[in-house]
Amino acid sequence: MIKLNKVSKVFAMDAGNYTALKENDLHIKRGEFIAIMGPSGSGKSTLLQLIGGLDLPTSGEVTVDGVQLNGLNERERTLFRRTKVGFVFQNYQLLPMMTVAENVGLSLSANKAPSSEIAKRVNQLLQDVNLEGKASQFPSQLSGGQQQRVAIARALAMKPHLILADEPTGNLDQTNGEGILKLLSRLNKEEGITVVMVTHDRKAAQTADRIIMIQDGEVVPGGGSRS
Numbered sequence: 001m002i003k004l005n006k007v008s009k010v011f012a013m014d015a016g017n018y019t020a021l022k023e024n025d026l027h028i029k030r031g032e033f034i035a036i037m038g039p040s041g042s043g044k045s046t047l048l049q050l051i052g053g054l055d056l057p058t059s060g061e062v063t064v065d066g067v068q069l070n071g072l073n074e075r076e077r078t079l080f081r082r083t084k085v086g087f088v089f090q091n092y093q094l095l096p097m098m099t100v101a102e103n104v105g106l107s108l109s110a111n112k113a114p115s116s117e118i119a120k121r122v123n124q125l126l127q128d129v130n131l132e133g134k135a136s137q138f139p140s141q142l143s144g145g146q147q148q149r150v151a152i153a154r155a156l157a158m159k160p161h162l163i164l165a166d167e168p169t170g171n172l173d174q175t176n177g178e179g180i181l182k183l184l185s186r187l188n189k190e191e192g193i194t195v196v197m198v199t200h201d202r203k204a205a206q207t208a209d210r211i212i213m214i215q216d217g218e219v220v221p222g223g224g225s226r227s
């Protein structure tokens with residue numbers, strides 16, 4: 001599903017180059033639920049961005065679902081992100097001027113789906129995340145946990161095989177956080193969606209099948225056991 005071959009990411013800074021990821025090899029199988037852990041600044045979010053095609057490696061190859069991301073042009077990469085990957089972020093990243101339904105249907109309307117189809121799918125997605133009845137509210141009218149469920153519904157709109165979640169429970173209290181982890185776990189187990197989740201929270205990481213540890217830009221060999 002996901003293959004990294006000698007992937008490095010170097011950021012050019014005024015003070016010189018900064019190597020955020022160093023020659024990482026990684027293999028994540030279809031249907032796995034992976035937690036990525038490691039100290040602040042170790043490269044977790046950078047890794048997730050490369051897997052999701054939000055950024056490109058400085059060297060090495062990232063392959064997702066058989067697609068070599070380095071080989072895509074900007075337009076193809078946008079299409080890849082929109083159709084193949086569901087992104088979930090710590091701060092939800094919902095559009096505040098749009099209703100819940102509009103947020104969830106965003107990628108469907110960007111892909112020019114007919115409005116009757118969008119309405120039907122959005123309804124189904126809101127049911128799936130237990131937010132029926134919130135369709136015409138605005139994000140600011142919802143709790144953090146509810147907003148994150150909207151973000152997950154939005155991420156699922158294009159039926160991706162892969163969800164990339166960066167600290168999805170980072171802004172939530174324990175109960176809401178557990179609700180989000182249960183939802184991700186259900187999507188993984190019941191729908192077979194591969195989930196890669198960055199987290200600082202050891203307890204949240206226990207939801208995953210495997211933990212990948214990163215330190216100083218390098219995946220720690222053998223750091224992948226949950227127990």
Ligand SMILES: Nc1ncnc2c1ncn2[C@@H]1O[C@H](COP(=O)(O)OP(=O)(O)OP(=O)(O)O)[C@@H](O)[C@H]1O
Nearest residue numbers: 011013018020038039040041042043044045046047
């Ligand atoms: N666009 C950028 N330009 C320059 N440096 C960057 C950029 N993005 C990330 N970095 C640097 O790369 C390193 C890794 O950042 P990254 O966000 O991947 O870490 P992280 O492990 O996700 O950290 P945290 O747990 O604090 O979110 C950091 O030192 C960061 O400052």
